[in-house]
Amino acid sequence: MKPPVFDYFRPASVDEALALLAEHGADAKALAGGQSLVPAMNFRLAQPAALVDLNGLDELAGIGDGPAALRLGAMTRHCAVERSAVVAKRAPLLTETMPYVAHPQIRNRGTVGGSLAHADPAAELPAVMVASSARFLLRSRSGERWIDAERFFTGLFATALEPGELVTAVEVPALAPRTGWAFEEMSRRHGDYALVGVACLVTLDAAGRCVTARIALLSVGEGPVLAPSATAALAGVQPTPDALRAAAEAVNADIDPPSDIHASAAFRRRLATVLTRRALTRACERIATSAS
Amino acid sequence: MSVQAGHVVSLTVNGSPATRTVESRLLLSDFLRHELGLTGTHVGCEHGVCGACTVLLDGEAVRSCLLFAVQADGHAVETVEGLAAGGELHPIQAAFHETHALQCGFCTPGFLMTLVPYLREHPAPTEQEIREALSGNLCRCTGYKNIVDAVALAARRGAAAGRHGAEAAPARRGGSGASRRGAA
Amino acid sequence: MIVQGEYTFPGTREAIWELLLDPAVIARTMPGTEEMVRVAPDRYEGRMRVGVGAITAAEFTVSVQLADVVPPERYTMQIDGRGRFGFTRGTAQVRLAADGAGTVMRFEADLQVGGKIAAVGQRLLDSVSKLMTRQGLESLSKEVNRRLASADPGSRSPNPGPLP
């Protein structure tokens, strides 16, 4: 389990990194945290001809608190997000999710941008970003563009990134008033790939009726999966236990879970239903708590 | 010079500078073990699950099997060999010894290196928090109980000394004979 | 691993039959196919590159042996793909049935996956096979529509060859 040969580059700037990626084409990979890429290389399942190491690029790291949104540099490490007081205040769903991402040693290296660009269907951050209506800043030699998380994830390990393009930053919008959040996940062991996970943000109006509910699931499709049927089931209703149960059941229409040795598609459907109900329940409880 | 071979890596390991010329693909774990002869860092899975190869990179616990040696250029690495200063066991090492927190000892360096920064940041963890902190390290021999006890012991001593975690408490020499301690 | 499904194409059984056995069509529609040559009337050989996202791309040399060929009704493919990451092999049965103006294709493949792909990739096998099936059918459907737009789809097949 030793990696194959590759050319290694450590650019001094994002511009240089983009130039290197453009120069080496499809056989070059950006090396962010490397916590998915390096194991794949050790198994020799990934054999990139060149690695462009982004780890020295301080301009890509950091957490910024803006008026409308929280901004995370792509090379912000998971541990920094997990420990950040700003994130806890501005994007508590993200904070709640971080301990589910693998193990502490992995989070010390893993990066936000790396997780998003990798787009593993069992990864937590893509679903949280979709639930949070985040948007990503993509940059290439030809310029920059913003893309909504929902549109960024295009399939199984597939994203809207063009060749030579990097995720450089993430913006997570501020929570609306009377918004509750919750992340629920079941995995075989703590830190394993989720069998199913659910991230949700629920906003109620002053009368306690559901205004919006963003529900995104992981490990139930080719990427993070939004649950519009569940959202629709909640629209305008009081989040009673029955209403939440009905919304959770509605998730079944939104997902097409895979089977693997740890969980059949049927079991994943069960888990999706249960975890969605639990997540919605906790999110609504949080609104009640903060309102009281 | 090829960009695959011939990368000069200069880093600090356990406080001492080291410079080697390596191939780009050389894993940090192999670099430490076979280039620098620091074989206390063990390799158990090479895909980032078992935690045996955990070392500190600039003070943070990382899997050395998921880093290339070239990435450590200019950084500080600490390994298990650096823990016992001047022959005195580090408090977490001493606690492992006293609570019988190791059997074959193969996974132990990875646990120790995970715990050193953890206790620095979490001086008074609960049992559940300790177990969560350990969840990225696999041990096949002990069933973890005594490791949990060791962390709690080291934390208590750190707290008793009024200092934080691992830096606190006088270390006891290991293997210096039998104590008549009661059940753990 | 069983992969099965059915799909309705516009066009006659005969037209669909010709398309399915056209190596150029196979190369265009089977996801990841980089080359496909009909080396004998009942045998194809080629190369595939099956990638899962940005990280991995498994290269296979592929051979497909046809058997039990009953035009335009059914045929069986013995598939043998080998590469550094392991192998995929097995049989796939394809049946065509007329359905009004269109044709229903039913397929069932019983595939073995071996080596590293099975050992490390099990988590993704189901998703990847679903994805490849979907992509294959979508491409095939586009191909059918493209050909239907022309007058005589069959005559465009390069070297269809006599069937056994």
Place this chain on the structure above:
Amino acid sequence: MTARWLGERVPRLEDTKLLTGRALFTDDVDLPGMLHAAFLRSDDAHGVLRSVDVEAARRRPGVVAVWTAADLGEYWKPGPALVPPPPIAGLVFNSATQVPLAREKVRHVGEPLALVVAVSRYVAEDALDDIVVDVEPLPAVTDLEAALAPGAPLVHEALGGNVAARARQSKGDYAAARGRAHKVIARRFRYDRGAAAAIENRGVVAAWDAKTEELTVWDTTQAPIPIRNGLAAMLGLGESQVRVVAPFIGGGFGPKIMMFYPEEVLIPWAAMRLGRPVKWIEDRQENFYATTQERLQIHDAELAVAKDGTILGVKDRFLFDTGAYDPYGLTIPINSQCTLLGPYAVPNYDSEFTAVFTNRPIVTPVRGAGRQHGVFVMERLLDLAAKELGMDRVAIRRRNFLPPDAFPHDHEILFQDFAPLTYDSGDYGPAMDRAVDAIGYERFLREEQPALRRAGRHVGLGIVSYIEGTGIGPYEGARVTIEPSGSVRVATGVGTQGQGHFTTFAQLVSDVLGMDPSKVQVITGDTREFGWGTGTFASRGAVVAGNAVHEAAIRVRKKVLKLASEVLGVDAGELFLECGSVHVKGAPERSLRLGDLARKANPLRGGVAPGTEPGLEATAYFGPERGNAANGVHAMIVEVDRETCEVRIRRYVVVHDCGTVINPTVVEGQVQGGVAMGIGNAFYEQLVWDENGQLMNASFMDYLLPTALDVPAVEMRHTVTPSPLNPLGAKGVGEAGAIPAAAAFAQAVEDALEGEIEVLEIPLSPNRLFDLLGSRSRP
């Protein structure tokens, strides 16, 4: 001689080296000019090997040599059959042992096809990618029943069938007992494969010194002496020309016993051929195929009981998956057959097993070695019988315990050591009493469980008994030497993989020689230090080697007393040993340091009496006539989340009797670790093979070892019934924790779900529970 250290919680003497990274493990061996090996392994489970083209690999820069089976010439030989079959009447045994590199056929995924030696492991792995293999696939033999059907594909054509062995052992008349039964409980039980998964993978480093004509081999083996002997024979060397060192080993658990793995045979050979040291270190992926595994058995068992719950008889027919080869003989299924009887009086027993060749990696013992299957089947049958009879689970066990006056108890069948299965000693009632008390059995069933159930929670309790046959022969030995420095060296042939031998053996010597254990240096697993013995297996280290160490120390003590009485001019009876010196009773200031005495025992000049042996040194061997019967009770409380089918273990109690305890801390550590492995087997760990013999989870991502969050702290109690079969009274403990965990887990889960499902298979998983609960489990 006072027992000052025996039974004490002496902190381990080996810890400092391990804690500071100074312990030598096999992969730490670094020799000048060393080369690195990698093996090309079969992707196919079963097939005709048409060709292995290594030309491109040989041309790769940095590659020193590449060999296939065809290149091995005379050296290519199947490995030895390690354990001959026991003398059971009517026994069928077909031997087929592993080969160094596959030739003509491949029989399991991961079977080695070629060996590459290169300047680094990285380059060696590059070269593996250059090799082109042509295998014509054959249908794989994976299902045990289908394997025995007529026309099944054959793993070994020459044997004409897939039966590796068949053996029937019985006592009494089961059919008659069945006729008298009030109830007959019959079920099919399945226990699936797992991996030992020591965190250290295997490894071999070999160096040939052409000048001294000596071969040194560092090997992650649990049996260095048999490896030395076998290598010497294979390589045409004298045993004294071969030194095998089992240095610190990062966990063994059984598979590191397996002798003559292909790598063990080929790496020393390659080092001799190339005249350079060669290192091979197994990686984690290889470990899932190249290291032996265990556990798939399918039992069709029935229990005949009287109305009052008395066991009238048991019948069992079971299939045992031995994998592609059977070098280890019948140890595992015979363990299952014997262990099923448990601590119970079973007057009529009829058990027959069929060992089946399959296209999966080789099966040899893994911690427990078939014992857990016997316990699982018997304990589940008793649970089901209790339910049918409306009896309490504990009561049906008590009803059938062998009484304390039943020992020695002969079960009238043969154990794995070929000796009659005879329990040496035991007292099972008190062990159950303690477990019932510790887990709060009555209160849980009467108060806690009903209250929690009313609150919608699903909690359950499991409580099971077991016997572990331990401490079997044939023998081990040890040499104890007092050095002039005053320290004591103990050399023994058993290797050590974390069991604390450095400490427990030192404790045994300390009491005899009156010194602090820290002054006793124990050396294990180096054939140059001690060349006689078999290995570390079957929970026998403390029993067999421990008694040899103890006896050797006693002999040294006699020498000490004899010489000291001469030097001090007092009767030996007037002397005592303390703090590393010999003292005169009543005049403790008259003393001699043991180191000084050792110097006197090795005079440079002058005469000695005829027959005098130099030095304060003695060697002793111990071979028990048969094994011991350790016993215990495990009890646990679990909670099941009925919606997600997750199971959490809330409490775990072990009452254990391993006879005399040398070091309770070490014993408890062994039990806690064993329980962790048992929990792994019960709920997390399963090697998932598809019907074509492909392993679907050959990584730690998908093969789930329990973590610190999954294993509860075990609450431990000891009872002690010393064994009469050895002077120390010790019984083994190494495997005990792992053996009954699955049976207790199954009972507890069933109880938590209020009997809605029957748990007849291990491992469970959330998905499996979901399937078993089926439509009844709407969230």
